[in-house]
Amino acid sequence: MPDAPNDESYDLEQLIATLAARVEQRRRDGVYPPGLEQELDAHFARLTGPRPASPSFTMDEIDAAVSELQHFVFTRDAISTQSKLPGGSMLHRFIAKAVARQIAGVLEQAQDEAQRVAATIALLAEVTNTLADAYDQRVLQQLDDLQQKLAEQRRERNVLSARLDEIAARVPGVALDTWYTEEAFTAAFRGDEGDIHARYGDLAALFNGCDPVLDIGFGRGEFLELLRDRGIDAMGIEVDASLVHEARARGLRAEEGRAVEYLQTLPDASLGGLVMIQVIEHLTPQHVVDIVKIIADKVRPGGRVVIETVNPMSMYTYAHALWVDPDHVRPVHPNFLRFLFAEAGFSVVERIDRGPVPANESLEMLPGDDEQTKLLNVNFERVNALLFAPQDYAIVATR
């Protein structure tokens, strides 16, 4: 190989000569078996040459038989006119000749008949041969066509599966497959467990007397612990197997599963309470709609449902919290969620604002009480209400 690939003198002809010499050397070394290329050519020639038609040897036999039949001649010579009867030969010969003359006509007809039979057999043989040929061709053609179609369908299947992969990759929340653990993500973005206990104590209190309670998407299991501390019978489901494992290790009742599928396995009116904290924003709109209906079936009358989620009425949320989690599909508007629960047959549906924006983040009011300052402060309040509304809200619905 020349060392300088970008050199104009890089000699491809020389390279080919080297390769040809290499082939010769390999032949001598026995790497390429003797006669390899001739054998390959002969192989292809066999494939393209005339096919050994399966009925051909039969056809030869038929041809031979037909030919024999055609050449067979009925003749009087084959009929003996000799007699070995003592003294009767003259008489016998006379009778034989007379009979022979009479059977000459019969022989002629027999000959004629034999020719026709021979011709018919020859025709049949040819028809058979043609049919076999045509059949052979047709079957091979059909096989080819089938293989072609199979290959086309394989190609189409490959194309379709590739497209499905593309589409799946674009659907948020469906195909997110992370190499980091959910635990690491939660630790980075959700505060420590002590905080959580303090933040959710009030919501846990809403489930007094609502056993059993199901916590969907329990995460690190803080809310399950809060319920347990209050003596409320509770269990949770979670898609992440490692979180389930950890919750069980802490003595909590936990199952691995997806919300809608799991709920469908429960008897109707079998739950006293149901809680979903920071979960509904991970669902597609269709799942949100579906799950409220199923919850309505599974929670008994008088039972209570608490759904906490990010508040899309706060612009602050958009900037700070909502899109931190790449698995968030879309926020759910509180008015829509209230509407859903009311439509699904819940008698009381309330909204609780949660997670106020730290006071130092919003616009400060101006001191003074002159008209201009007051007007400005009213406007500040409006802007604050829009930009710095509470970060979360919870819907509390009673069946």
Next chain:
Amino acid sequence: MSDTGIHQILVAASPGDAITNLALSTRDVLRRVGSSEIFAYHVAPALMGDVIELHKYRSQHARNLLIFHASIGQPAVHEFLTSRAEALVLVYHNVTPAQYFEPYDLNFAELLALGRREVEILRPGVVQAIADSAFNALELEAMGYRDVRVVPPVVDFHRFDGIAPRESTLNHLRSLETPILLSVAQLMPHKRPDFLVEMMHCIETYRALRPVLMLVGHNRMARYTRAIREQVRELEVNVHVVGAVDEPDLVAMFRMASAYVSASEHEGFCIPVVEAMATGTPVIARACAAVPETVGNAALLVPESQGPTCYAEAVYELLTDHHVGAELVRRGHERVAELERGMPAAAIVDALLQVA
């Protein structure tokens, strides 16, 4: 069609066909100087409107110039040409020797043989013979033609540049996770796909590489296609007889191919190797017919006398030494530019106007 002009005559016009494409681009050039139409004996439905059926040719104007693209025989077209008063220019794209097809399709072989005879018979009426390669010019001269002009085909070698590869095909080809050897040619005996299949046997069995060979192109000859499929099956090689594909798929294949391979034994010019160069794909071909003249020093040319083992060594070299590929890609781009400089669209018009 009563106006005077320079009109082109084809036996058959079908989309994707090299000669049809050539006639279409030539027409675009000719229309810059006057009226120009394409007439063909067989017109594929997709080209109706763009190409006119030959029986609709009405002009009796003796000042018209007719350009006949010769590549196969057709008695009706021949009769048309010999009966016209217009001056006739012959553009010879080569007629594939009939013997390649005799074992598979006697009718087609007969048309090819007829094609050569017809080109010979037309000679007295031809005012200018044009060949798209020196190789073709030699053949014409052997038939008695004189003053044959060599005009490279007017082709947009960069026709794939503006076409986006189909994403799903790219993904599929990526998922093969093996080097792809691409061959784009109708599955015809003179293109020698069987040689490439044998080459695959050599490289897989004796060089322990397992690339995949994709044979892309129309399978018009059932019996031959069947033989190739059987050969692939029996030799158990990694070869896909893909059939015809559309441009986004083809662009994806060029994008992903490690090499463009051709084993063709008979080419009057061989446009696909140049198109491969234009897409930045290194080319390996056999030094047969007009191919060496077309590729210049920009392809790895396996001598005609060498068999599939030597070809396999060339493929092995290309797949294992990236310098070879990089050099071929660089030279390929240069060669395309060189061909484009050598065939300004005006060259053919120039040749024609001298006659007109």
